[in-house]
Amino acid sequence: MTSTNDIRRWATALPEVEETEHFRFHVPVFKVRGRTFVGMGQDSTTAVFCVCEQEAYDVAAADPATYEALRRPDARKSFLGLQVRLADVSADRVQALVEEAWRQQAPKRLVAEHDRSSSAEAPK
Numbered sequence: 001m002t003s004t005n006d007i008r009r010w011a012t013a014l015p016e017v018e019e020t021e022h023f024r025f026h027v028p029v030f031k032v033r034g035r036t037f038v039g040m041g042q043d044s045t046t047a048v049f050c051v052c053e054q055e056a057y058d059v060a061a062a063d064p065a066t067y068e069a070l071r072r073p074d075a076r077k078s079f080l081g082l083q084v085r086l087a088d089v090s091a092d093r094v095q096a097l098v099e100e101a102w103r104q105q106a107p108k109r110l111v112a113e114h115d116r117s118s119s120a121e122a123p124k
Contacts, residue, residue: 001087002094004028004044010098011038015114017102030098033110037101041083047094048081049101056082 011017011030020029027040039048048070056069059082066088070080081101086094103111 001045002089002091003086004040006091007038007040007047007094007098010095011102014099014102014106015110016106032102032106035105037105038098039081045087046083046085048083049097050081050105051097051101052104053079 007030008019008028012019014032016032018031020031021027022029022039025042027042027044029036029040030038035050037050041047053069056067056079060067060069066085068083070083071077072080082097084094084097106114
């Protein structure tokens with residue numbers, strides 16, 4: 001199963017990521033320029049990825065035992081992200097979700113800069 005340390009390693013390898021602690025649940029939360037993109041579940045068996053809402057609903061509908069599209073339980077009912085049961089998903093898939101969530105929340109210029117530097121570093 002993917003661990004919190006795996007997610008931490010993948011998240012902090014991306015530009016301008018900071019790790020904080022959720023104010024209520026005291027679990028790791030990863031942010032890019034102040035915007036949360038991944039949060040660990042209370043027991044570290046799940047994580048919530050801030051991906052696009054439609055994708056979250058599509059993925060959750062295809063495999064509801066593994067994925068759940070989360071909304072706030074309060075009156076706002078705003079979309080939070082895709083909750084993933086980490087034991088049921090490959091490490092490669094979780095790593096891809098970390099990057100996808102980062103791309104969703106990071107400023108477009110930062111993503112473009114990251115892509116340029118990544119392509120420059122890629123072996124030819």
